[in-house]
Amino acid sequence: MNEKTFLANYDPKAFDIPIVGVDAVLFTYHEKCLKVLLVQRANHPDKGKWGLPGGFVDLGRDKSLEDTVVRKLKEKTGVVPPYIEQLITVGNKKRDKRGWSIAVCYTALLAHQQCSINIDDVADVQWVDMAEIGQVALAFDHLELIREARERLKQKALYSIEPVYALPKSFTLSALQHLHEVIIGKSIQKKSFRRRLEQADLLIDTGEKHTVLGRPASLYTVKPSAKGHKFVRNLEA
Amino acid sequence: MNEKTFLANYDPKAFDIPIVGVDAVLFTYHEKCLKVLLVQRANHPDKGKWGLPGGFVDLGRDKSLEDTVVRKLKEKTGVVPPYIEQLITVGNKKRDKRGWSIAVCYTALLAHQQCSINIDDVADVQWVDMAEIGQVALAFDHLELIREARERLKQKALYSIEPVYALPKSFTLSALQHLHEVIIGKSIQKKSFRRRLEQADLLIDTGEKHTVLGRPASLYTVKPSAKGHKFVRNLEA
């Protein structure tokens, strides 16, 4: 049999195949806290519990897994987050009552104010403070996925400025530092933090100032070249 | 409808679902080169081309994706590699002629001598020098997966000693350093390399010596605690 005949007769449903979906751990920074987006499940299984935004691949509409996760995140937030990266794929017999199931899981970051949908007005979507994530009844293995995403984000906070994508387009250095501190779980020396930012030349000073109390702070935007930048030396864990 | 009824009636084949498989980029160190294991495809599509060891999940036999990749690697090498880690999941419409397809891809490391199957005696399995990988006709997107795995391994070589799992149980510091040099693609200062190993206390001196030419070298084994160790400062890329 040649390849053409083989392909013409190929039936993807001839074999037992696992259920496959995508999930996203979408973080943001709001009110000095790291928060994660949760969605209340409308359907079985685990109906009524909270879980990560996600769903099945639509073979007709999605050209790739990234299309699927972008589509699902847009459904819930109204926008496409500026940072989406694959986290881990979990697949086993136990995680879903429907049977052998695989979830391709992503980490995403979004500025709180960038949500065009007002999350407060929708009962089945909410931002949950990471400090309180243990108190929520979560579906499937989503608590583990969130913990994994948080741990990876922590590592990235030590050697990159990727957390910046959880902030608005322009932001103060103090805000960026505090976000890093929340993610890492300890305070950072202001001088160390600013020195490495300046040396790596990752930010642009907009010239604008942001005043709340005390001396006005410069507002910065992130250079496109900052994406993927890794400092050669980590901050202390 | 309650959850029990829902699950009783659930049909995983009611929806169009992608093809799902696992692949592994298995590296080893042999004759001063980094090599990757390739398998000649016995079936369509891309029959006759070389590709990564891998295959479909067996819902009956495999409890998890890790079971699948372990099973597939054991089939080809006769052993379970001491290091297996998830690399990336690729999923799109184009990568496989059979249709929408997902591959959960792993990186694995194995000592060359640990292969209980003599690869030289099997025509459809071979170790290929990474320096010559561009010359092999590879199936699907496997060249990209190999490049991705190599890049990740390079990063790890800069801040960990994970490449050590591509060496035999006991090894010399010179061998470990040279392996790192091959992976990173540049030479490393001997003193720097040894200093950080000593300080992190990751190895055990077996007391045995290995002599080829010149002063005999001490043989070391890796401590279990070395798994996952990250140096705070990278070697220069």
Next chain:
DNA sequence: CTAATAGTGTCTATTAGACATTATGTG
């Protein structure tokens, strides 16, 4: 002025790079 937050100066500590030197085996 004071309070509060932004931003800088400077010393120390740690650790990688460079490279010379010593150690230990073979023939």
Next chain:
DNA sequence: CACATAATGTCTAATAGACACTATTAG
């Protein structure tokens, strides 16, 4: 002895930590 490879000593360079200091706003 010469030669080869292993192992160490030591100086320099780069960069994070600590912490005191100055700057700029509001009221």
